[in-house]
Amino acid sequence: MNNFDFLNPANLGKDYKGFILLKIEDVPDYKCKSVFLRHKRTGLEVFHLIKNDHENLFAFAFRTAAKDSKGAAHIIEHSVLCGSEKFPLKEPFNTLAGQSISTFLNAMTYPDKTVYPGASLVRSDYFNMFDVYADCVFFPKLTRDTFIQEGHRLEMDSEGKTSIQGVVYNEMKANFTTFYQIANNEMLAAMFPDSYPAFSSGGDPSVIPSLSYEDFLSFHKTFYSPDNCCLFLYGDISTQDQLDFMDEKYMRRLEDKYKCTGDLPYATQSLPYVKPQVKELLQLKKLDKSIFLEKTAPEQGSTGNLAIIAKYTGQANIEKEFLGEVLCGNDSSPLLKAIKDSGLGDMPYTGNFGQFKEEFWVNGIGGVKEGNEKKVFDLINKEIEKIYKKGVSQEDIDSAIMGIDFNLREENRWWGPYSIILMEKALKGWVWGNSCTSLLCPITKFEELKKVLRTDPDYVKKLIKKYFIDPEIECRLIVRPAKSYLEDRFKAEAALVEALDKAADKEQLKKDLDRLHENQARVETPEELACIPHTKIEELEKTVDEPKVQLQTVPGADSSEIPLLISREETNGLFYMDVLFPFDRLSPQYFKHIPFLSNVITNIGWEGKKWDECISESACIMGDVWGRILTGSVYDVAECKELAKKFEKYNFCGRKWLGVSCKALTDRAEESLDLLARIITKMDFKDKGRLKNLIQEQRASKKAGLVNNGRELAYKRCTATWSEGYALAEILWGVTQLYTVSEYKEKNAGKILKEFEYIYKESLKAGGVIHITADDSSLEKILPLIKDFAKEAGLTKLLPSRNYQLEDYLPYVVQAQNSMGQQTRESLKTDSQTGYATVVARCSPYLTKESAAEQVYTTWLNCHTFWEKFRTTGGCYGASIYPDSGETCLKLSTYRDPAPEKHAEILIDTLKELSDNDFTHDDVEKSIVTCYGAAIEPQTPQDRGKQAFETFLYANNGFRQTKMDKLLAVKDQDVKEAAQRLGQMAGKEWHKVIFCDKSKESYGKNLDLPL
């Protein structure tokens, strides 16, 4: 059957190899066309977003809704990737990850679905992944061993001591550690009592152990059938090629497995079909009258109570997004400002919760003092009433329009390709039985909204009434931090272990565990692994593209030549700009203030106007404006130093920068540049009241993010005295910074402002540099404006750096002595159900042949030994190793780790043990291909500009091809030597830091976490 035209409406209702073409649609907002098909016998649905994009993406999606918190959906998500009929390996997913050029390969459990996406720029690689994922989701082995490895088991150590282990079990512990995680769960449970959002789709560790192997198997059977599956496709591989692939490899097997004999009665239904039993599980139970609830949550991450009011807002639409932007889009927006000004708490908690078919709106505050909750409720209702009566200002409407327009125009790549965002929108419609395109038209919908807005002056008022005033049912919820929350969980876990221990047949248990461990330790042979084909090095495109900047100059306020760096990228009528000044001429005692200062500078007002007027003005003109910090060093290698020398006269290489960045529509370039210049030169440091608020918020947000940031904090402690660059990073972003934040006191606001003003003005006096990322036509408009801008922004010649060394920073690092010496250990302790271990050792310098080989070796480790030792066997959610060759620093860590003190030791031992390891040619080739995949991952235009600019300022731009050549030239022997070298170096110098719960024994030197 040749060339079936899937975009020809005459073919609607016809079938191609059993797939009936049901819908052809234009998706103009994303410049795509789409087709929707159903396989008439199995019910498998296919939605293809056809776009001229080489980065193709596929995703298998299944509706999965929980009726308890045992975590079946999540454990299945992990387990289907542990071996299947055609790929009977221990972990095909991991094997694939260790040899593919994927730009995305993952699996995700949502509350209502489980999704398996993969993306690649290379066709053969794409179909490899497609094949493995298709087999895994439909034909997994799901052995009991897999279940106890990924789910839960009673584990016994060499002394016979028992504990509960399991990858998902340990992973989820981290989700039950902090205040806002639990508060969120409580809110969902309150709004949708006894229906699926009320349960933890990931699993609650206190309930996970009650999931049986039989439950686990039956979950797969219920939900992973083709008639509950949507195959989402995106990109430029033709629909026909993709269906041919499915037809040839899977459709027969699926028909056999699911005993599909004839055409399904709903085969020609043009909307997605939802099986009755799934539909029932996806039913949301809503409140039928208002309620008031009080709950508790862990103390970790809280600064007081949380008090909220929630109201249902119906199905997703752009109206609500718009209303949200008008009322709470930025600090000057009326509702958010009233909440912040009230002084009742430090963590505004507002927004529309859009995860479910029925959405709901939450208004509230966290960090509220006991007894003040009712004041919060009264405030919210009073303010909404007030805004409704008074109406909102034109500025609030204009800034909301600007914010949404900008977001809709900008392509993001938060994690993985942009198509992931489109996939989520399409699947949201699909899960509920709506058209896949129902949420793929936000730009069109927003244009319609703007039309209404122009003709109806009361439109916003009507929206406020519709969503906030008319709905009568509301949920008032107070969540209080309780010291005993985590202690109770620890106790409950201990009791559960004891009970399971008592009930266990120890002999049988030992047998089961021995078998499991033996399986885990078994190394698969090259013949076994060959079932998954891999791309060969000869097939790879050797030339890599590197974003560049162009260096020009522009006369400054002192008539000197100011460096102007230009990135030409396809920005779609938007532009991005940075104006930076060096702060490294100040004394290092001031550096600790840079992070908070950078947050303050665009938030405190300018030209003598009030801060909220200023924020509102900037939000009407620009997409965003924010304080920026950029630090780094010129690497200590000849190539970089030479490049730095070439630019010596400009004084921009290797500097530490503070400044302002913005993004805006090119159509508004003139106003944007004018405003930016005014912000830079006329910033006020006077509003103590505003600063007090910002201090509270800074403290609350650092506190809320503490546990999630645990690994980064531990890494920064490992390298606190490693080099000047790393020491500065510890001061700016590490535990030292937590101390700085804890020392900002509201009563010192005046003093702090004076100090900030001094730092800011001294930095500005030290000169400036400008960077722009934009497309050709935008640049044509902007560049002529830059001359005036440089003068108006008061930019002057860059004065040379004071070139501080490590010793100059050390006095400002908290307990620097803890990481001084060749071998050190330190522990960071807090309340946490989960931990992290981090270790650093030496590696080879940047751009050397050795560093290329070490990159290949560590990639291999990540996909093999590290995965097996720390994840499969050790129960960690993850473990990683990577060489930061610029700093000659090898970084090793575990993630969500049940035993960080033990694993910190094993991390280094592993390197030593493997120093005599032999690598097959296959191993080396696969690891090179994986490194290659990471190196060619596409970037968004703004990221390309950002990266080119940053590498340029540190004399590190233009080496991508060199690095690629060295990578592709790595030989088997080089990898063997890399393993030897890293093993040896790791024996000599190391620093180990763990992040763990207070109850754990001390490990090396202790460092208390403030806040």
Ligand SMILES: [Zn+2]
């Ligand atoms: Zn997981």
